[in-house]
Amino acid sequence: MDLNTPLLEVDGVTLQYKTPQHLVTATYRVDFKIWPSDRFVLLGPSGCGKSTLLKAVGGYMAPTEGEIRLRGRLVTDPGPDRMMVFQEFDQLLPWKTVKQNVVFALEASRRLSGREAEERANHYIDKVNLTKFADSYPHMLSGGMKQRVAIARGMAMEPDILLMDEPFAALDALTRRRMQDELMSLWEGTRFTVLFVTHSIPEAIKIGSRILLLSPHPGEVKAELNTATSPSEAMELEGRIQHMLFSEQIEVAENV
């Protein structure tokens, strides 16, 4: 791949929902570029279009304006080169075991033989520390464990980019922090490229190597920030992001 071509390019992307009554503009002319091994975070308030952007990168929704390119090629459909991990715990097939959930996805999309799929599934299940639970069914697992299965399933496809939509938002605070640490150590091992959505500022700072700050609805790019490299920098960054996210409301309040 040409080193001057970004892995993913979102270029002037406006996304709209057309309902019989309304035209909802979710994002307006959003630009960003993701390079291999980036941990790129979309951060913004509820309703600013983060999930919609992820859907569009996933190929589930076409921009009304602008283009999305993966390795220079226009994204028009979903594909195994972009795997999604959702917030919900019910994204696994309940009638399949942990291993079967991963194997099924590999056989269906990557067209691996049964044996290859099983070997690869074992490898990634081990990476998320679930080998002992490989033959368990989803209802036997905690929320955090289910999310680890969803992550293993996504990673096993070895996509160009892993898309994560608030994957830890429904977890309790302690488990959430542990999952963030685990994601970081997984990343240290393989340096996969991830596009991570959150509305938590501390989570964005912890996970992201770069953070794209979106304005409230409709989402426009407010800033692109490099993440902190020390605890004091992290605190300073958190203050700066808070200021940028809330300054509009403050201006409004001061005008009243």
Ligand SMILES: Nc1ncnc2c1ncn2[C@@H]1O[C@H](COP(=O)(O)OP(=O)(O)OP(=O)(O)O)[C@@H](O)[C@H]1O
């Ligand atoms: N299927 C849909 N039909 C119509 N409008 C929609 C649909 N899905 C989302 N929207 C609207 O598009 C805008 C962006 O929604 P989106 O779900 O992308 O926001 P978000 O940033 O992911 O929010 P949250 O942090 O709450 O998940 C919102 O105004 C929402 O109401």
Ligand SMILES: [Mg+2]
């Ligand atoms: Mg969302």
